[in-house]
Amino acid sequence: xxxxxxxxxxxxxxAHALAGxxxxxxxxxxxxxxxxxxxxxxPEQNPASPLFGMVMDFKALKRLVEDEIxxxxxxxxxxxxxxxxxxxxxxxxxxxxxxxVDYPPTSENMxxxxxxxxxxxxxxxxxxxxxxxxETKSSWAEWLASDNP
Numbered sequence: 001x002x003x004x005x006x007x008x009x010x011x012x013x014x015a016h017a018l019a020g021x022x023x024x025x026x027x028x029x030x031x032x033x034x035x036x037x038x039x040x041x042x043p044e045q046n047p048a049s050p051l052f053g054m055v056m057d058f059k060a061l062k063r064l065v066e067d068e069i070x071x072x073x074x075x076x077x078x079x080x081x082x083x084x085x086x087x088x089x090x091x092x093x094x095x096x097x098x099x100x101v102d103y104p105p106t107s108e109n110m111x112x113x114x115x116x117x118x119x120x121x122x123x124x125x126x127x128x129x130x131x132x133x134x135e136t137k138s139s140w141a142e143w144l145a146s147d148n149p
Contacts, residue, residue: 001045005129007038008061012074016105019083028077031135035114037065038130039122056126068117078105107133107141115143 015030041055051057076097079088084100103109111131118128127145134140 001042003040004043004055005038005040006055006058006061007036007130008058008065010035010037010062010065010070012070014073014076014078016078017083018104018106019080033073034132034134034140035065035069036130036132036134037061037118037128038132039126040129041123041126056123060123064118064121068121069114072099073110078110080104107135107139111141111143115148 012033012035013030014033015028017028018025020026039056039061043053043055044051046052076099077088077095078099078101081100081102083104084098088095088098101109101113103113111133114131114133115128118131122128129145131143132140133142
């Protein structure tokens with residue numbers, strides 16, 4: 001059977017800070033992220049199925065990514081829990097959505113988190129093969145299943 005890859009692109013806004021970093025990224029700042037999610041599988045072969053000829057419905061992929069990633073991280077401030085200043089938690093609505101994570105919120109670490117989230121919810125016959133997270137027009141990180149057996 002033939003394996004086909006599907007890719008869907010997403011955009012979200014997010015702020016973060018990299019505590020301890022030697023440069024301006026140690027301060028709170030934001031990015032307009034672009035996330036490309038690639039999955040692979042064999043197209044449905046049952047002519048009676050509404051998914052006949054599809055690996056996965058793009059709408060279903062969109063819903064999974066939005067539920068697991070976009071709705072949590074879009075317009076959020078993401079900080080490494082041990083480095084987050086206590087006063088941020090008391091600033092309420094001014095800070096808005098504050099997400100404290102157990103890792104420095106670099107593109108690399110976010111991809112590891114995103115891959116874990118998506119692999120847990122994809123249909124059994126569909127495999128996550130790649131994630132590409134663009135932080136700026138000229139800088140991105142990539143996660144590939146082939147590199148992470």
